Amino acid sequence: MxxxxxxxxxxxxxxxxxxxxxxxxxxxxxxxxxxxxxxxxxxxxxxxxxxxxxxxxxxxxxxxxxxxxYTEAAEALSRALNCEDGATNPFVRLRLGQSLFEQGMHGEATEHLLRAYMLEGSEIFESEDPKYFHYLKTNVKDIN
Known part of the structure; x- marks a missing residue:
């Protein structure tokens, strides 16, 4: 309701x-x-x-x-993830992945960056630092 x-x-x-x-x-x-x-x-x-x-x-x-x-960012974005439609929001997934990446939590970062990619495609990375998409392409097969 x-x-x-x-x-x-x-x-x-x-x-x-x-x-x-x-x-x-x-x-x-x-x-x-x-x-x-x-x-x-x-x-x-x-x-x-x-x-x-x-x-x-x-x-x-x-x-x-x-x-x-980045720690505070990940906390706020994790809360956003728990809101209705948060899990399917590509921006939330992207920023959470980036925040985790910057904290050296690469395994968790990969999950969220990949979900952002799956929801929005490579376009979501276009205005971001190229290191995030490069990292994803390097660590996940079949991304180009």
Whole structure:
């Protein structure tokens, strides 16, 4: 059963997210993450039951990744993975794989990078550092 947020709370979440996105566009990733956290705090428990949780956790993880905070990124992205549709979200899989890769957790990273590839194809890697796709091609057969 899908629950719907109260319109006032949903609008507050959207406003905070817009501010977070604007801060991210200015490369102020930590301030952006704070806005996404504020938005997430408005969701009732359990947070993973709400559609907005997926993009808020993914946004927080993205900001952590872009800040070089890979452990925190992996934590937020793992939460996103546990939201409805999180397991089939190619961006969540990509960023989680990249975060694990940067922590030297290559086995787990391969799983998530491969799932991102399977969901979206090589296009998902086009705007990323080429090392991730190179790693995947080197370690998994039949990827080109």
């Amino acid at each position: 899908e629950k719907e947020l109260n319109a006032e709370i949903y609008n507050q979440i959207l406003e905070l997210s817009e501010v977070g996105n604007a801060l991210a566009d200015q490369d102020d990733f930590r301030a952006a993450r704070t806005k996404f956290e504020e938005a997430l705090a408005l969701l009732p428990e359990p947070k993973t039951d709400w559609e907005a949780a997926l993009w808020l956790y993914a946004s927080m993880g993205d900001m952590d990744f872009l800040s070089g905070r």
